[in-house]
Amino acid sequence: MRTLAALGLDEATRAGADYADVRGMTLDTESVAVRGPEIEGVDRGTSRGIGVRVLAEGAWGFAATSRLDREAVLETARRAVAIARASATVRREPIALAPVDVQQGTWATPHARDPFDVGVEDKIGYLLAATGAAAATPGLTYARATCDARKSETWLLSSEGAAIHQTVLQVSGGLACVAVGEHEVQTRSYPNSFGGYAGTGGWEDIVALDLEAHAPRCAEEAVALLTAPELPGHVGTAVIGGSQLGLQVHESVGHALEFDRILGHEADFAGTSFVAPGDIGRLRYGSDLVGFTLDTTTPKGLGTFGYDDEGTPAGRHPLVVEGRLVDVLTNRETAPLLGPGRQSNGTMRAESWGAVPLVRMTNIHLEPDVGTLDELLSDTGSGVLMDTNRSWSIDDRRLNFQFGCEIAWEIRKGRRGRMLRNPTYTGRTPDFWGACDAIAGPDEWKVYGTPNCGKGQPMQVARVAHGAAPARFRDLRMGVR
Amino acid sequence: MNADALARLADAAIEAASDATAVEVMSSRVSGGVTRFADSQIHQNTAKDLWEVAVRCVLADGRAGVTSISSDDPADAAVAGSRAVALARLAPPDPSFAGVAGPVPTPPSPWCDPATAATTAAERAAVVAEIVTETAGVSAAGSVATDLTECVVRTSAGADLYGARSGAQINLVLTGPASTGHAESGSHAIGELDPARAARRALGKVRAGADAGPVEPGEWPVVLEPSAVASLIQYLGFVGFGAKVVDEDRSFASGRFGEAVLDPKVTMVDDALDPQGRGFPFDPEGTPKQRVEFVRRGVLTGVAHDRQSAARAGTVSTGHALPPPNPFGPLPMDPFVLPGDGGGIDDLVAGTERGLLVTRFHYVNVLQPKETVLTGMTRDGTFLVEDGRVVRPVRNLRFTQSVVDALGEVREISSETGYGTEILGGGTQLPALALPRFRFSGATDFG
Numbered sequence: 001m002r003t004l005a006a007l008g009l010d011e012a013t014r015a016g017a018d019y020a021d022v023r024g025m026t027l028d029t030e031s032v033a034v035r036g037p038e039i040e041g042v043d044r045g046t047s048r049g050i051g052v053r054v055l056a057e058g059a060w061g062f063a064a065t066s067r068l069d070r071e072a073v074l075e076t077a078r079r080a081v082a083i084a085r086a087s088a089t090v091r092r093e094p095i096a097l098a099p100v101d102v103q104q105g106t107w108a109t110p111h112a113r114d115p116f117d118v119g120v121e122d123k124i125g126y127l128l129a130a131t132g133a134a135a136a137t138p139g140l141t142y143a144r145a146t147c148d149a150r151k152s153e154t155w156l157l158s159s160e161g162a163a164i165h166q167t168v169l170q171v172s173g174g175l176a177c178v179a180v181g182e183h184e185v186q187t188r189s190y191p192n193s194f195g196g197y198a199g200t201g202g203w204e205d206i207v208a209l210d211l212e213a214h215a216p217r218c219a220e221e222a223v224a225l226l227t228a229p230e231l232p233g234h235v236g237t238a239v240i241g242g243s244q245l246g247l248q249v250h251e252s253v254g255h256a257l258e259f260d261r262i263l264g265h266e267a268d269f270a271g272t273s274f275v276a277p278g279d280i281g282r283l284r285y286g287s288d289l290v291g292f293t294l295d296t297t298t299p300k301g302l303g304t305f306g307y308d309d310e311g312t313p314a315g316r317h318p319l320v321v322e323g324r325l326v327d328v329l330t331n332r333e334t335a336p337l338l339g340p341g342r343q344s345n346g347t348m349r350a351e352s353w354g355a356v357p358l359v360r361m362t363n364i365h366l367e368p369d370v371g372t373l374d375e376l377l378s379d380t381g382s383g384v385l386m387d388t389n390r391s392w393s394i395d396d397r398r399l400n401f402q403f404g405c406e407i408a409w410e411i412r413k414g415r416r417g418r419m420l421r422n423p424t425y426t427g428r429t430p431d432f433w434g435a436c437d438a439i440a441g442p443d444e445w446k447v448y449g450t451p452n453c454g455k456g457q458p459m460q461v462a463r464v465a466h467g468a469a470p471a472r473f474r475d476l477r478m479g480v481r
Numbered sequence: 482m483n484a485d486a487l488a489r490l491a492d493a494a495i496e497a498a499s500d501a502t503a504v505e506v507m508s509s510r511v512s513g514g515v516t517r518f519a520d521s522q523i524h525q526n527t528a529k530d531l532w533e534v535a536v537r538c539v540l541a542d543g544r545a546g547v548t549s550i551s552s553d554d555p556a557d558a559a560v561a562g563s564r565a566v567a568l569a570r571l572a573p574p575d576p577s578f579a580g581v582a583g584p585v586p587t588p589p590s591p592w593c594d595p596a597t598a599a600t601t602a603a604e605r606a607a608v609v610a611e612i613v614t615e616t617a618g619v620s621a622a623g624s625v626a627t628d629l630t631e632c633v634v635r636t637s638a639g640a641d642l643y644g645a646r647s648g649a650q651i652n653l654v655l656t657g658p659a660s661t662g663h664a665e666s667g668s669h670a671i672g673e674l675d676p677a678r679a680a681r682r683a684l685g686k687v688r689a690g691a692d693a694g695p696v697e698p699g700e701w702p703v704v705l706e707p708s709a710v711a712s713l714i715q716y717l718g719f720v721g722f723g724a725k726v727v728d729e730d731r732s733f734a735s736g737r738f739g740e741a742v743l744d745p746k747v748t749m750v751d752d753a754l755d756p757q758g759r760g761f762p763f764d765p766e767g768t769p770k771q772r773v774e775f776v777r778r779g780v781l782t783g784v785a786h787d788r789q790s791a792a793r794a795g796t797v798s799t800g801h802a803l804p805p806p807n808p809f810g811p812l813p814m815d816p817f818v819l820p821g822d823g824g825g826i827d828d829l830v831a832g833t834e835r836g837l838l839v840t841r842f843h844y845v846n847v848l849q850p851k852e853t854v855l856t857g858m859t860r861d862g863t864f865l866v867e868d869g870r871v872v873r874p875v876r877n878l879r880f881t882q883s884v885v886d887a888l889g890e891v892r893e894i895s896s897e898t899g900y901g902t903e904i905l906g907g908g909t910q911l912p913a914l915a916l917p918r919f920r921f922s923g924a925t926d927f928g
Contacts, residue, residue, distance in 0.1 A: 031806065033806065033808060035808070038573075038575065038577075039545075039572050039573050039575060040806065040808055041545075041547060041805065041806020041807070041808065042545070042546060042547065042568055042571070042572050042806070043546070043547035043548060043549070043568070043805070043806050044547075044548050044549075044564060044568060045548065045549040045550065046549070046550045046551065046561075047533075047549075047550075047551040048550075048551055048552070049531070049551060059523060059526070060523075060524070060525060060526060061526055061602070062525070062526065062527040062528070063527070063528045063529070063530075064527075064528070064529045064530070064531075065529075065530045065531075066530065066531050066532050066533070066551040066552060066553065067530065067532065067552075067553050068552075072530075076530070079528060080528075082601075082602060082603075083514070083526045083527070083528055083602040084526070085603075086516075086523075086526060086601070086602035086603040086605070086606040087516070087523040087524075087526040087602075087606065088523075089523075089603070089606050089607075089610065090518065090521075090522055090523045090606055090609045090610050090613060091522045091523055092521075092522050093522075119571070120568065120571040120572070121571050124571075124572070124573065141729070141730075142729075144808070180729065180730050180731055180851075183851060183852060184849060184851050184852065185731050185849075185850055185851045263519070263520070264519045264520050264620065264622060264656070265517075265519045265524055265525075265622075266519075267519055267620075267622035267654050267656060267661075268517070268519070268622040268623040268624055268652050268653070268654045269652075270843075270844065271843065271860070272656075354529045354531055355527075355529075356525060356527050390848075391846045391847060391848045391856065392846055393844045393845065393846045393856045393857055393858065393879075394844055394858075395843060395844065395858040395860070395877060395879075395925055396843050396844070396858065396860050396861075396877075397925075397927060399925060399926075399927070400858065400877070400879055400923060400924075400925045402856050402879060402881070402922075402923070404848045404856075422848075422849065424848065424881075426879070426922070426923055428925075454904075456525075457515055457517055457525075457624045457626070457652070458515055458527075458626070459904070477923075480856075480881055480922050480923070481881060481920075481922065
């Protein structure tokens with residue numbers, strides 16, 4: 001693949017590119033799913049190809065092909081340059097890239113056991129044990145368990161001299177217990193919804209989930225939710241669990257701080273951001289307790305890598321410190337707009353070889369504060385505890401959001417009380433984070449993978465992560481009807 | 482066109498999987514480009530040429546394996562075929578396997594336009610330039626996309642289908658000093674798009690939407706333009722009209738066929754071959770797409786099937802399979818609400834005493850699937866209507882609403898249609914709807 005990438009790079013340069021980078025990738029995927037006692041599906045896929053990105057006449061062009069013969073690669077490189085020239089016909093200012101310390105290196109995800117070396121029978125057995133343990137619960141309609149593996153091996157070469165070989169290994173796995181009632185369907189997931197756990201690592205991380213042990217509780221909660229009272233509509237205090245807060249960070253912080261979105265590059269699809277370029281260093285994003293960090297080095301984070309798709313090395317960058325906005329997510333094109341000498345903070349990622357890299361979230365964390373969840377509930381006295389995302393929606397400026405969770409409990413006298421079904425809450429981003437007056441500590445802080453982040457046209461699905469601990473929010477509107 | 486090359490890939494995979502009892506192969510090529518613009522200049526411009534072979538093979542006892550590989554090389558397709566057999570040998574038996582499709586006449590591929598398939602980046606850029614010129618003075622963002630999808634499905638039981646579909650789409654969002662406006666246009670043929678008209682329409686929304694004011698959330702009569710209708714009916718199709726969710730009692734329609742559940746004005750179908758749609762003529766199992774009527778004059782009448790759900794129900798597939806492995810079951814991909822006799826959007830507005838005109842919805846998601854409760858925002862032009870006239874723009878609102886309840890009473894359905902898309906599927910021509918009640922659960926402070 002390196003040879004083909006080099007061929008494409010040379011041809012792009014020869015065809016007139018002022019800058020070019022080429023990614024040659026092999027992406028192997030495997031999915032195993034069981035439902036109840038039956039196998040729902042076992043599949044393996046291999047996707048290989050070359051993506052050529054060029055700057056010519058001050059504009060971008062990108063072309064990609066799955067045809068890996070010499071002529072196809074040459075043709076693709078020439079096509080990328082022709083596309084850039086077409087772009088230049090509707091462009092006012094030429095694009096200039098921030099400087100980068102040119103990298104030549106290798107990186108691979110640390111892991112103990114490659115999931116592709118584990119037999120499919122073993123995976124099926126592991127998943128069937130979980131759905132079997134759930135099946136004993138009366139009233140459960142079905143349980144579904146899944147595990148997925150994904151290995152990407154990429155060569156990134158650039159006309160500036162970058163030569164990076166990277167192997168990223170990602171695993172995911174989880175359980176969803178479904179109870180169907182007369183009017184409603186209730187689901188309880190472990191350890192998270194939408195596929196469960198997702199991170200970089202190996203098969204050992206899936207085994208550590210111990211799906212079988214958590215299946216009975218999950219199933220019982222799903223059935224109990226059918227007859228639980230509905231969370232009443234009210235404004236009050238909520239403690240929101242870490243997995244739900246992960247998605248809250250995703251929608252109201254991560255996307256809002258993508259600098260390309262702030263600049264309007266996504267206006268035609270999911271929209272822009274309420275954050276303006278001049279807000280950096282000034283905007284109060286939340287209470288003094290609130291801090292958000294971009295960290296592409298987080299162990300096992302789904303957005304963890306060695307280098308982004310422009311060759312910028314992984315790193316840790318504060319975004320919001322003590323409630324104040326200090327930085328946004330950048331790439332080499334947008335970083336210079338923040339000031340002379342500004343470098344990318346390494347968020348350029350493409351879904352695959354066939355997609356152009358975009359500013360993406362990687363790992364965006366809510367920093368922990370102190371204490372345990374039990375201490376937080378005790379301190380809260382009365383309110384609502386809710387967790388595990390079921391539904392999400394936010395407006396096209398990342399301000400007005402509404403989330404649904406799988407489950408909630410009353411908090412009474414500082415303890416978890418009766419279960420409540422169909423919990424929802426709504427708010428406005430700076431008000432919500434401004435009303436955060438407690439965040440649990442590092443012992444409660446976990447990293448939650450979000451494998452279904454959509455952005456761009458054609459839409460690319462990115463795999464990102466968010467660290468979060470349970471946190472408390474005052475004056476929150478809940479039970480939205 | 483690449484029918485022969487795709488057939489060679491399929492044959493190589495079938496031959497390599499000859500140890501299997503049944504083999505189903507879909508070989509495909511997707512090519513095209515997307516030219517994106519923002520701030521009235523092109524900022525992303527991409528092209529892709531993806532060849533892929535997907536193989537499902539099943540052994541005598543129902544054990545199944547699914548593999549895919551991106552390649553135009555028959556040797557790689559053969560690898561995918563043999564890997565599928567190996568994977569099937571590891572899987573437990575599946576007694577519910579319904580077999581692979583046998584020979585059927587190849588349905589026509591009416592939506593393939595050679596000029597669209599051959600569109601260059603320079604030609605897409607010219608469309609962008611026209612839009613930018615037409616919208617001088619505001620910030621234009623959007624995309625111009627053209628593509629060609631070619632597909633062969635062959636099975637060991639003799640199915641042998643080739644189809645092709647082209648697509649061309651303009652998506653446009655304009656941003657003025659205090660408002661935004663949207664327009665979209667789509668067809669199988671780029672020559673049928675009208676960039677200037679889309680630009681004028683979005684510009685009209687920007688001008689009409691400036692300096693939006695508040696309205697109170699709550700229950701409002703609404704006129705939903707076709708883009709907004711697309712969101713509601715695509716989600717309704719996904720949560721309600723696939724045979725699997727219906728069979729498992731997870732759909733509002735479960736056990737209610739023959740009942741009147743929607744307003745008698747509403748007839749909802751899925752029709753991949755409707756001239757107003759962009760559907761593909763057959764599904765990945767090799768079943769030609771059938772027109773399925775879900776609701777006839779308000780009464781539940783049908784669901785979408787794939788081979789497995791059809792076998793369980795004792796009927797035949799309607800051609801709505803998704804590529805395997807598919808946990809969702811069959812799904813409608815080209816849903817329509819049939820036009821009524823209400824004229825155009827202006828006529829629906831004229832019949833509204835007091836209500837809201839909604840251009841489109843944004844970021845719609847399912848809150849309660851069985852009750853078809855969705856939430857989402859309005860976007861790019863929401864207006865207050867009084868005495869049959871648009872009187873002022875209003876700030877964006879969040880809705881939380883059961884689609885079935887909303888369509889339970891329909892005041893008017895327009896006879897004119899417009900192009901609408903939603904993230905779940907392709908675009909279709911849809912009417913506008915006037916509904917007496919639609920619940921908005923929250924508001925924003927911007928328009």
